[in-house]
Amino acid sequence: MTSTAPDNSRNRADALPKSWNPGEVEAEMYERWVAAGYFTADASSDKPTYSIVLPPPNVTGSLHMGHALDHTLMDTLSRRKRLQGYEVLWLPGMDHAGIATQTVVEKQLAVDGKTKEDFGRELFIDKVWDWKRESGGTIQWQMRALGDGVDWSRDRFTMDDGLSRAVQTMFERLYDAGLIYRAERLVNWSPVLRTAISDIEVKFEDIPGELVSLRYGSLDDAQPHVVVATTRVETMLGDTAVAVHPDDPRYRSMIGGTIEHPITGRQIPIVADDYVDPEFGTGAVKITPAHDPNDFELGLRHNLPMPSIMDERGRIVGTGTEFDGMDRFEARVAVRERLAREGRVVAEKRPYVHSVGHSERSGEPIEPRLSMQWWVKVESLAKAAGDAVRDGKVVIHPPSQEPRWFEWVDNMHDWCISRQLWWGHRIPIWYGPEGEVICVGPDESAPEGWVQDPDVLDTWFSSGLWPFSTMGWPDNSTELEKFYPTNVLVTGYDILFFWVARMMMFGMFVAEDSAITAGKRADAPQVPFHDVFLHGLIRDQFGKKMSKSRGNGIDPLDWIKEFGADALRFTLARGAQPGGDLSVGEPHALASRSFVTKLFNATKFALMNGARPGELPARAALTDADRWILDRFEVVLAEVDSAFDAYEFGKACEALYHFTWDELCDWYLELAKVQFAGDDARVESTRVVLGNVLDAVLRLLHPVIPFVTEALWQALTGGASVVVATWPQPSGVPADADSERRLVDAQQLITEIRRFRSDQGLADKQKVRARLDGLDASGLGELRAAITNLARLTDFEPGQESTASLEVRLSGATVVVGLNTEGSVDLEAERRRLEKDLAAAEKELAGTAAKLGNDAFLAKAPENVVDKIKARRDVAAAEVERIGVRLAELAAR
Template sequence: MTTPLPKAWDPADHESDLYQSWIDGGYFTADATSGKPAYSIVLPPPNVTGSLHMGHALDHTLMDVLARRRRMQGYEVLWLPGMDHAGIATQSLVEKSLVAEGVTKNDLGREKFIERVWQWKAESGGTIGDQMRRLGDSVDWSRERFTMDEGLSNAVQTIFKRLYDDGLIYRAERLVNWSPVLKTAISDIEVSYSDVEGELVSFRYGSMDDSRPHIVVATTRLETMLGDTAIAVHPDDERYAHLVGTELTHPFVDRMIPVIADDYVDPEFGSGAVKITPAHDPNDFAIGQRHNLPMPTIMDTSAQITGTGTRFDGMDRFVARTAIREALAEQGRIVKEVRPYVHSVGHSERSGEPIEPRLSMQWWVRVETLAKAAGDAVRNGQTTIHPAAMEPRWFGWVDDMHDWCISRQLWWGHRIPIFYGPDGDVVCVGPGEEPPAGYEQDPDVLDTWFSSGLWPFSTMGWPEDTTDLRTFYPTSVLVTGYDILFFWVARMMMFGTYVAADLGPDAPVPFRDLFLHGLVRDEHGRKMSKSKGNGIDPLDWVDRYGADALRFTLARGATPGGDLSVGDDHAEASRNFATKLFNATKFALMNGARIGDLPEPEQLTDADRWILGRLDEVIADADSGFESYEFARGCEALYHFARDEFCDWYLELAKVQVFARPDGTVDEPRAAATAVVLGTVLDAILRMLHPVMPFVTEVLWTSLTGRPTVVRADWPTVSGRTPDTVAAQRIADTQKLITEVRRFRSDQGLRDSQRVAAHLEGIGAADLLDARPYVDFLARLDPPAEGFAATATVEVRLSAATVTVQIDTSGSVDIEAEKRRAAKDLAAAEKELAQTSAKLGNEQFLAKAPDAVVDKIKGRRQIAADEVARLQAKLAALGES
């Protein structure tokens, strides 16, 4: 029994209840023992501290499309959700809340602080889960995971010990990105670079006497000169050849500075001499290693100068920068100052301050063999990257990867399972093992990416042998943005290939396909950011337009590796599409649309055979798009078929087939056949759109079919019917004839509802005699009466013949009023043409504007030009009448 539709479609009235009904029905809970072919996706775990942004919404939409479609295709689908403990972000947030209470984490101590973090997680960590429900995510909530869960912690400890025992984890003093505010090393992905105005200061090392040894160097970070341990020049630079091997005095520190030769130096840049601070610059660190230079660290964890024995000790690095410049000026060593000097500076994404490259004792993963295995997995086809154009970036990363710093100076996170005993003894403790009595554990925790790198298999129970692992691993596809290709994806591939032997011969990689989508940008093509104020809250769109509109907008713009630009007008168009589907279904149901066996082709009209043939083509197009992760192509095919062909044409043609004829009778067999065709096509449209627009399709499909849910409906397949190309051509000709007559009517100033008499000459030769009722109904034409005299004609060239439409518009058009209206429209079109042409003729505008903006203006100019030509022709015709 079908459920009656509401009067209008308001998403807010349905979405929450529908989602809960799906959860209550267990539709998203995977059964590892069902025997169906398995399909699995793990959700890239969002930070527990966060809320969903547009990038998340895109991620989730595309994964949900894949998961829902595979369910309909008969797969046992596991879409596994979860969250990341987000070490730095979470600790910072809880620390800030403590400050408001007047206490610090040190006041609480480590154990009490960790208790507070778990308390915060229990009270406030569910925001993203609620937002996922509002988006319609069909995840298996019964398997939800958290990177600090007991099982996942066991996995972390297991793989750490294995890597340590294999010599792939080691401790060493190396240069790291240091956050003076957070007082921890941070990963490359947590560093954002931006141009800042600084000063490039050139100063003199060595004697102030020009006849005695001296060298001029330049720097934007003058404070680091306190840690200089060499001056480097190029080996072939004759200007300094006599100084290589000599030593110059340091202006402030009791240290001689050797002059060394190294190929790294560019003799054409600046003075051709470079100051070397191995403990505070990555390039200098490499030179220091090559030349066995001392590497004094001159800043503490807060970036205050320390241990130099100078008056600058205790100063903040930026205060010291100014003080050192003034002191060098007093000595006459400043050669020149350049203000401003714009250069790129890395900042901590979490705390905002400039990061400090700092020599620090940390734990590292030796990545050479792990990265090679990750690269080989793609080379040998075990994992396929979509789009293939991203492969060079992948290989460029994994083939030249540096060892990975995995320790963080935090309290919240997976604590490093290393214990230190007397006499320098070091013990790595595995799961279930106890350290020797009296041993102290390393205070650091692991980088968040370490635990999330285990996500595809740790969430399914590894290192235990579980049914979920045997059924759903390796996962079918990983969906993520290309911007974290190197940080998260590479780590999952390294760990997945490393433990592959545990998981069986059929599990060499963590995912078979890797689909990389682009970034969501604003409607002008700019990256969304808080500073620009152009970000869009996806939940705001859900409130205003509905979840289906948000999802369809994002999926319709998603191409492999490509960015997509969105704005309110896109969401409005998607909402309008949902409304159109609703109204079309309502009309179909009012006219008896039903699911049933289709009549034989000879019992169907051309319109019926055409729409059924197009349905088969669209099923194939949608399948092709979704299978190749070309969501935009699949959505475009469904959108134009549903809106343009089914709603705008077939429903209109169907009205002729189900409505009463002029004599008041109804062709009952034809109406009955039309009802089945309506039901058949609409059923398939709603099922194909369901993965993208789950809410509105659920309401419409259950009303159409009387079945409980479309979630478990079968995905449509091509019927195998032979396409009727003759019928398709006749309908194409009918559409063209109707369109041209409508355009002619508009140009003549006829109202849409106004019927006029017309004679169609050549309609028989065009093989469209049976189409005359469609033309009369949709073009508002009446058969000519006795004494008919045409006042205007239009010729329409069709595939078989030209049809001449003769129309009597006498008494139907106010010529003068129509001239005034056309003239007003022409003035507006000419203004638009002038404005867009001026913009496109502005070289400065073209140099700065994003391509998407330029293309949009080009489109506006073309539309304006076409409108000017049309209105000029119309005024000319009105002048002759």
Template structure:
């Protein structure tokens, strides 16, 4: 009866080819059901923890998410294999504006509205929507292999997390760090709420520049001319500002001019903010609708009338324009000014940057509004000092200046939103104007009313590392896994999310009295770049260049998606990806599968290695290279250099194991070294599959289980230092053998010999070069036969090596069709010349060189260099063929 554990029978357990779609779902289900993802807070193992940046409950996985998740999964899988108790904690954000907008639209489609059904009923509808439709992203996370602890999944509106939000609000309020004030905010007239800076996207808009005249229409009487792209805001003007040193207006400073529509007296004020060289050197000041004007208004104690209501309609001005939409008013005000003769220049087109709501698309309106704010001075100092003192390290260090630039110059944070879905602000108002902040374990006095606003989503997500682990309660998770080891995120939200978590985490630690908390929420911050298309352009729906990561999973497999992203990921750098890269990663997974299957069919097994002196040079070389690559991969991942680690594993697998050692191994088995070669093969593949597992979990799981018979590579130990010194002599012999084989193959190709065509040859100098052991391999891989009777040398090649020169004499008589070879080489030369011309033209294109990212330019330059070499080689061979002479070559001397 056949032994099922024998390598050849274990190979039969594998499918004939690698088809990810047939196995990935089952493999993931096996991991999940086995409990491999679950963390044990009672474990004695050292802890390692990461919290997943919470995706929006309304969202789906995009390439930025896929990159984030891949890198975090790599870190977590590796640490588990290294013996850590790993918690990777997942969850979702309630996404206040986005979620409210979806449910509000549904109500409109049903013929009603949120206002009609009321706040309580609306919030109930949102929870219903969340239960039925929210969170599709969790299914997508499973598709790409996220090894998160699903038993600890959190949602920012969960009861426990809501309790944390209320707790920290009260802490900040009682510390005097939360206050209510009328300040300028980004206002969305469509959503009718303040929105955060990250929800404002700027784009150039073709507007019009209107120059209008304040004061007398007589040039000899006091007047000033100002220009604006938003002429409707002049209804809220409360001053005209000029530079203090501008002689043109010195006499007017301190005087007033009458507003043409409201009758208000508009003072002329002097302020260094004004650029006297720009335009007329005079600017209109609308403090309630422009950030710079607001600051100037504070300095000069100016009135700040708000001239628009929540929907962007003119209101409260006492002019005929009240009730008009702001864009309608822009036209009507301009026309009215023209009727008065106050338009002093021809209105001209003007391209300027305008902020738009990322959610609703309309231009945002800077608007004076009564809101709740966090005073950030103290908190920002905590966040900055955490990095300055080394409590938290930012990777790469080149991002530190951006961090300090933000936290050292941070403005107070508007935390209130005029929404119904979200954490309601825990402030209550009494009938006589009393105000109280009510904590999570407190009850508001009877008859008091709660503030109607909710908190900015970033407020609750700023507590994510703490609230997800049970704070403010004393929980085992908090004790074991906080602070977290690393935060993995894109540099584009360094300020909006990372800074807020740091501010809250350091503040809470400083305020903790019952039990000391670690000073920071995470010890490392790894910042990666954006995922761009293969031309380096930012992905966007409008450009049509976005890539759905799940489409790649369907077509290429999850391992290919992950390896593509990891291979391109370097600290702080953007990543350019395209289908060619995904297909290459798919080919890599297939190569690994085929190599393992082939190795099993040829005796690969896992066991104790024979003594070093019983191994061949090739055996010792591939084992030494494995140790070198292991060390390189460990160092790279410790430094968050995912691309470097991926490149090392790729080239070791493809270039050394597959292209060389497997070929050496075939000959060694044929020469009688089957047992030791099989163990070396098994040892190398066992370690290699474990090293590749964090990046390519699915294919490595299938192959490792088949190779070793083990339960799962997920719970296998991480490869460690072998402690065996490398053998430089073996490495030299193998490198020399590779050089000989490579040069013979190239020479054969130049001679027009087919890849599988064997020819008789004499090799001189083998013993002197120390390659006696490698001679069978050289003959096999170079397709050379022993020279027999009738051998006639027709071509020769000299290959200089470390310890001498090998001369290869080949008999090609009767094997080459000269006319056919001339035709073939001529065709190849034409293709090489075309490639050379195309790459040269591209590198000479100034626009391309300016806009293309460096990796793309490097790739074109490498293609140009390769094409140049091909042209020179092909021209040389054509000259030889046409001359009809014998070819001789010395490597490196041609």
């Protein structure tokens, strides 16, 4: 008989909606969590601490799939640690994004025909703050939609007073230590933005251009001359040398001499340098030190003049030629045409596809330009950052990324930190009337009449302080004492160098600061974080990089609306492995939504049948199925803990997915249905076992899929929130190997019967008469009811005989299954189905055999491809044989 569920369980089941509709519950549920203070960290707590700082998204930004991945992984770590009893701080915030934000506001002004100069610096900055208050921070409500469990009470912004104080303090300390200096060096220059930009804001693109070969020196072949090739003809106006390889016999006699510049008429030297590749082109290259990075380094080695021939807008200036005042691209054409008229263009190649750096923000090709800028001397800072990883103070996950880390920090160039913008942290350098220079700290002021440097700091300077500036540094604070250093930094491997390296350099520089060391052991490694977890890039379902030009990008907010935040999060976490890229598409999101639905339906069914967590009965009082599912959970718990501890999110999610779907839902719930139909005391035991396993599974899944697990856990347990529940712990009870063996045997037997039924043409839900011989001998006697129920079998009627049979070899004995399918199968329909399947199998067999018989194909095809085709051939041959036997059996009826 069917048992009656306890009223409280049934009532809680009724409290759940008929089906899971995430759009109706997620937003309200999230705000309840925030209002309850579940994400607010307590700096006075005596719990062990776990802290993460959110990589600050740009104030101009919106949530993209990269953000969604980052945030999902950080939230998973934070929620799990909270369940494990840690005082968790996940600190959010935003970056002021100097170039991006200033550009947004300037574009708004341009609509009214205005520029920032029309308002002046102070009024323009006020307008930027107005925009930030009114329109900035779109990503914050998107973070709420994703379910980010961040401590909103500690939300930070890189231009806040406290963080600005930290920036000014760091600049002053580096300056006083001789690690910040001003010098004229080559930078990435944006003529549109009129500022230097960082390497990370330069995106290289292959574009069609031109390669022009030019003749320097005499037009008389008997007189000294050299041919050089260039893709940027206009820069020849700033040439100060021609370089050749010192061992190139073609030019050995010319080294140390000079040659006439084709346009200016100046005599420029011919220098020898190992940088020149004698095998490329003519083996001679023009040197323009002020407008090419490699030429700049060569110019330093040979003490060459470095005249700048372009102004901040990319216009030719100071050459004394007719090209002055032209835009650089206009000059490129004009210079080439003049040289062509003079017979100096030896060859032209168009199109010549080459890689050109473009400004990420404004889109135009960047211009290498000699410019007076502020720099950080990075040698000692970079060494400290490298040593922190070498000494194990910081661990990079996966270790395969370590060589890239060392290659970067061990070969780092000095860092240009000044930007020619108005929005940002103003460089705290002041100039006196007599040329004096002072650095003004946060508690200091400049003398009256002195003028502050007009530039602002690179955004990466302030974000490099993020782990400790957000916690109150440079002042002592309870946050610094409690939560710094942080435990882990989660980010993509693509910004390993640009951001992670800067945080490491600054963190190590202030390692001995009293505010940092307050309350810490003297031997504690003062690094900004102990672990660096680097995930890969998100690609589409076909493995292609997402981009606007391909049209294959996915808006995570669209997926949240269509599939729910849990499905999005599970899709991303399931695909995340240390250092590896992940491919996602709608099929992945649909699979995740199906998983969420499966979990919801299973828990609701369990509640309807009285499942509830409670004290487990003695092991002896449990069925084999009960003992098996409890033991399987112990194995999965260990796998999940191990995977999460190693940042193997995908592995943890796979273990939870297959346990929940395959073992808990597909097997144990079906077995539990049979046990619920009994009338003995073990019905109550099954309710408790199912309730306990579901309770634990919901807690394990909560960090990844927080919304549905919250609703289900509250209904199952009556508890306040799974957010503040406890993480499951190993029971310590030895596994029951005999129960596992019997359950594995039963599953094998049921699976074989189901397969045999399918081969016989029986519908899945159709009952069929059967006899099971050898069940008791195999030890499965007590599982007879479950086996016959799950295999859709009924007993033979008196006098019935088998019309088909199969033998299933189990671990202890062989079970013979006799079926009587008379009247159960439409023989003609089954024959037509089998003939159709046979034709498909024969076609596959013929196709694979033809490929394997083609010697030309075998000679070119990779070994793994050939092996796959052989496997397909073998499967097809087996299918042809199986279907043939079955058709013969039907013909004999």
